Amino acid sequence: GIIATCAAFEFRAPRQANFLLVRPRRRLHGSTPTAKSHSIASSSSLMSHQSSVEDPSQAQKECDHPHTRLWSSALNKSPNSHVHPSIELVIRPPSEGGTGIVAINDIPVNTIVMSLRLEEVGMIDATSMIKSYKLHAKQDDAVFNMLVEMWETGSRPINNTRDKTQEGQRLLVLSGIVAHLQIVRYKDLSSSVTSEVKAGFALDESRRLGAFLDAMPLLLQHVRKGDRHPFPTHFLFWTGEEVENLLQGTVAQALAYRDRAIVTLTVPEWSNAFLEEHSSSVSKSEILNAIYSSFACVTSRSFGVPKRIDLDGKGLIPVVDMLNHDSENANVQWKFRTRTEERNNMIPEGKDDFVVRTIRDVLKGQELVASYGWRPSWDMASSYGFVPRMMKERWECSAIPLFPAVLDLDPYAMSSQQNKTLDKAKLDLLSEANYGPLVKAVTAAVDATLDKFSSPNRRNRIQILSVFRPPSPETSPTNTVLRRQPVVVVETKIHNGKDSDNQHHHKLAIKSILPAFRAAAAAISQLRHNHQKGSSSPIKSSQMALAAASNDGGKDWDAPALALIRDGINDRITALLQGGQNAEMWLAEVSDINSSDHRQHRANLARATRDAELRVLEKLLSELS
Numbered sequence: 001g002i003i004a005t006c007a008a009f010e011f012r013a014p015r016q017a018n019f020l021l022v023r024p025r026r027r028l029h030g031s032t033p034t035a036k037s038h039s040i041a042s043s044s045s046l047m048s049h050q051s052s053v054e055d056p057s058q059a060q061k062e063c064d065h066p067h068t069r070l071w072s073s074a075l076n077k078s079p080n081s082h083v084h085p086s087i088e089l090v091i092r093p094p095s096e097g098g099t100g101i102v103a104i105n106d107i108p109v110n111t112i113v114m115s116l117r118l119e120e121v122g123m124i125d126a127t128s129m130i131k132s133y134k135l136h137a138k139q140d141d142a143v144f145n146m147l148v149e150m151w152e153t154g155s156r157p158i159n160n161t162r163d164k165t166q167e168g169q170r171l172l173v174l175s176g177i178v179a180h181l182q183i184v185r186y187k188d189l190s191s192s193v194t195s196e197v198k199a200g201f202a203l204d205e206s207r208r209l210g211a212f213l214d215a216m217p218l219l220l221q222h223v224r225k226g227d228r229h230p231f232p233t234h235f236l237f238w239t240g241e242e243v244e245n246l247l248q249g250t251v252a253q254a255l256a257y258r259d260r261a262i263v264t265l266t267v268p269e270w271s272n273a274f275l276e277e278h279s280s281s282v283s284k285s286e287i288l289n290a291i292y293s294s295f296a297c298v299t300s301r302s303f304g305v306p307k308r309i310d311l312d313g314k315g316l317i318p319v320v321d322m323l324n325h326d327s328e329n330a331n332v333q334w335k336f337r338t339r340t341e342e343r344n345n346m347i348p349e350g351k352d353d354f355v356v357r358t359i360r361d362v363l364k365g366q367e368l369v370a371s372y373g374w375r376p377s378w379d380m381a382s383s384y385g386f387v388p389r390m391m392k393e394r395w396e397c398s399a400i401p402l403f404p405a406v407l408d409l410d411p412y413a414m415s416s417q418q419n420k421t422l423d424k425a426k427l428d429l430l431s432e433a434n435y436g437p438l439v440k441a442v443t444a445a446v447d448a449t450l451d452k453f454s455s456p457n458r459r460n461r462i463q464i465l466s467v468f469r470p471p472s473p474e475t476s477p478t479n480t481v482l483r484r485q486p487v488v489v490v491e492t493k494i495h496n497g498k499d500s501d502n503q504h505h506h507k508l509a510i511k512s513i514l515p516a517f518r519a520a521a522a523a524i525s526q527l528r529h530n531h532q533k534g535s536s537s538p539i540k541s542s543q544m545a546l547a548a549a550s551n552d553g554g555k556d557w558d559a560p561a562l563a564l565i566r567d568g569i570n571d572r573i574t575a576l577l578q579g580g581q582n583a584e585m586w587l588a589e590v591s592d593i594n595s596s597d598h599r600q601h602r603a604n605l606a607r608a609t610r611d612a613e614l615r616v617l618e619k620l621l622s623e624l625s
């Protein structure tokens with residue numbers, strides 16, 4: 001089988017970056033614009049830049065760029081798709097946000113700037129792909145056979161509702177399809193392996209979707225051309241040391257471990273099929289490159305497809321996937337046309353349209369930007385490989401541990417002040433026998449409060465995650481094992497400036513997490529009680545759960561809960577600051593003049609997620625004091 005390891009990624013020397021402004025080749029709404037040179041006055045956090053297409057060699061490069069070719073080929077193949085004549089593609093290096101779409105004339109609010117017929121432009125989605133593979137005469141493709149099986153297992157209804165696991169499974173299938181087509185495309189285009197490409201479904205599809213595959217940040221195409229790494233900041237491409245050191249203490253680190261584990265566990269499952277199809281002509285590390293970069297591509301470029309449309313899960317859509325993100329200043333919004341709209345517009349059923357509309361006036365030179373959603377910085381980093389710069393204010397998240405001091409293994413940490421000297425009050429919380437049931441019971445009780453308090457539209461939604469935390473060196477000098485620390489995620493609106501006018505949101509944020517901490521306080525109190533009685537038997541989950549769940553009876557749990565929140569915030573602030581210092585020290589040690597500029601980008605991303613978390617914690621702490 002294939003051993004998944006990031007060390008398999010190797011790239012050739014980067015080429016000079018292109019700075020191009022590109023016009024779509026085909027327009028259905030009127031004439032080709034005459035403007036030749038544009039200054040991009042970006043309304044977003046993306047960098048502005050100047051460009052000219054007067055230079056003939058630049059014009060040639062413009063035609064050569066895969067994004068340009070995709071833009072024209074996708075639209076040329078789709079007589080029913082429309083692009084407004086006042087928008088153009090702008091090609092920038094990844095460090096400046098990569099390719100985007102800009103207005104070359106003023107565009108009023110509520111203008112449809114793009115309308116795409118998905119089946120014509122060449123959307124890639126797992127449902128359609130699997131369906132057409134099954135209709136194909138031969139069905140002799142080992143990778144597709146394996147993915148069909150995975151798809152069918154994953155789509156078996158569990159109590160008739162689709163759960164998260166299934167969604168994850170569908171994303172994996174889409175990634176597998178992209179990886180497979182990517183390798184076939186690579187073989188088809190590389191002179192050395194062309195003769196070995198097997199005729200069949202995958203080859204037909206990779207040719208049909210060729211321009212789209214070439215335009216995605218997929219490694220094999222870039223390696224073939226000797227181009228720079230298309231997407232160096234995605235967590236899947238960081239080295240293990242970078243994740244461990246640069247992201248130390250952040251929630252982003254937990255997500256990075258999670259995503260890397262998903263791929264690492266998937267690769268062995270897929271390896272037989274991929275090796276059967278490809279090992280005679282491409283190396284194992286090329287196959288790995290294809291798989292890793294397909295995952296990164298799907299997480300950063302796919303659109304959630306509504307269930308009512310007969311395309312399940314997520315899909316990759318050319319042309320609109322060039323829209324960059326800005327949740328603070330979005331000026332366009334995308335939307336799948338609804339069935340009712342289809343009917344009213346007399347569009348035949350099943351021909352799904354995708355529409356992008358301006359939601360404010362867009363001035364000439366501004367970039368068209370959509371909101372990928374109000375998502376915490378750690379989420380943006382893990383899905384998209386960047387953290388948006390904060391302009392004015394935005395919703396942001398942090399995590400607060402439920403049992404702050406427990407993981408430091410201070411035997412007295414859970415004891416009340418006056419009992420500190422009493423041996424019988426010592427708690428051995430390092431022991432899984434105690435810590436395990438505590439976590440289990442409290443998380444169950446917290447989950448119950450989440451059901452009660454959460455609704456899909458709530459801003460202050462909360463959830464439980466685990467972050468990794470090294471034990472404090474004072475309490476366990478020899479133990480360096482990372483412990484999982486259950487945390488409650490809390491969201492509030494933060495402001496870029498000294499005076500926050502968002503107190504109201506901070507108050508609400510604390511109110512929303514209070515039930516979870518009441519449960520934690522009640523469980524901890526039960527734990528302390530057991531130990532004060534001298535009980536040395538392991539804690540029973542059921543007893544803890546009962547204690548945690550019954551927290552709203554009798555006793556006032558608000559005060560201990562607020563104290564826990566305060567301790568938790570302080571604990572997180574310390575861990576994040578300490579982690580940040582360690583990260584900088586590590587960076588200084590390992591960086592020399594020859595070390596890759598990727599590492600600096602990755603370090604910046606780590607700093608941005610850390611800062612975002614810290615800002616939320618500081619706001620909440622000031623609200624508590």
Ligand SMILES: C[S@@+](CC[C@H](N)C(=O)[O-])C[C@H]1O[C@@H](n2cnc3c(N)ncnc32)[C@H](O)[C@@H]1O
Binds near residue numbers: 044
């Ligand atoms: C759907 S694609 C958008 C098109 C992309 N710029 C390209 O060159 O193909 C999403 C990716 O664009 C980049 N991106 C989008 N918005 C950005 C922003 N505000 N700042 C920096 N990078 C951004 C990130 O690399 C992200 O993963």
